[in-house]
Amino acid sequence: MTDLATRPDANESSDDETATIDATAQSDDTVETAPPEYEWAPTEPAPKKRHLWLWIGIPVAAVAVGVGVTSLFLIAPGTSIAGVPVGGLTPGAAAEAVQRQLDVTTIVLTGPGGDAEITGDELGATIDAKALADEAFAAHPAWNLTAWNPEATEVVVTLDPETATEALRAAVPSMYTDPTNATIAFDGASATYVVGPAVDGSGIDVASVQTALTDAFASGETTVDLAATMAAVPAEGTTSVAQATAGILNGMLDTAGFYVGEERTVPIDRATFASWLTVTPAERGTFAISADANAIQPMVDGLAGAVNRAPVDSTTIVNSSGRVLSTPTEGVVGRELGATDGIAKSFAEQIGAGNAAYALPVTEVPFTTTSLARMLEVDLSEQRLYVKENGNVVDSWPISSGTGSTPTYTGRYTIGYKTSVQTMNGYDRDAAGNITGTYSTPNVRWPMYFNGGQAFHGVYWHNNFGRTMSHGCVGMPEWRAQWIYNWAPSGTDVYIHN
Known part of the structure; x- marks a missing residue:
């Protein structure tokens, strides 16, 4: 060491x-x-120490974890929506793929007008791609191995008829015949609005195109041939709608005018009214009705002369108690037209809403009532009749009253039964009142009874007026009798005195 x-x-x-x-x-x-x-x-x-196994194991584990986490957001492999594979895609990417495939799917139309190609995008074809992708992911997530390789999801392609028709018409215009909308016009001969019926056109059947596009998309085909099938193209302005509108117009012709209450004070000629109107096609096959206020204005300017009127005073005949016996003259309220500014414009707007009865602004002018208290007064001592009104003598003439044996009785009476002609029958009496015979006088004119069998009447068998001559009645010339017959209604007061 x-x-x-x-x-x-x-x-x-x-x-x-x-x-x-x-x-x-x-x-x-x-x-x-x-x-x-x-x-x-x-x-x-x-x-x-160098642990090589650890450096190799960490990436492998990370990849495994990443795959596991990613599978939480992907659609299971083998999944298809219609003919579009979406396995391994997120729902968002799947929705884009489905819509993109639908947009490029092409219909090749064959027909007498030649062949034409048109894509789903041009036809305005739609599906709810997002909902379908979300549904596919919910039912077949990638993390669930048992959900792999499911059967393809079926879909139905939707076409907006208007968008598809416009695209097909642009692609093959020779296969289309335009429809004719219903029309409304005023007929001067009948003075009514008449309808020209709608006529359907023809064009490619959109439903058959939709079916072909759905089938092609479901099978995954990007191009499919289709022999064009023709179908009716209905007119937007239908006959039934035109007839209903004509009914409104003719109803207005029947009632057109300027009204005071329920009275059509100023009627409007049908042709004149129609000349004010314009009937034009509107949205969704309907018709719009409008009126020209400037055309209405001249009639409005002349309304005052037709509407204004003075009141008519009433006259009534009454007796002494005030009871009305008759009304020779009925009272009529007068009226004055108010301001006419804005009437033409307001009427035009009202006509556009379907109402041709215009209520005028008027002020009523009341009438007055004059009561005439009438009386027939007979002065037996003078043998004279006095015709009185409100106490004033309006006329007077000689009469012939009853003789001593058949006198005219004094007192106050009222006119009762009246008749224009009759045969009068009675008894002749002596001075003591004894019956000495009978009489019968035919064609006695204008009798008016006031006291039992005693009456005013005309006399054609003598002209000795001013003296007593009768069996109790008050006689006078026939024309005089007719005059008071018309002048004195039943209930008129009668006063007989000496």
């Missing part, structure tokens, strides 16, 4: 030798070795 430690070239010994010595020295923990008496240099530390 001493010789080795004190060799002149001891500092130049190799690392291996030193390692051997150190290893030897460290390997026997039970042998006590006395320290050397002399040391020419400090002892070098022992080198660390």
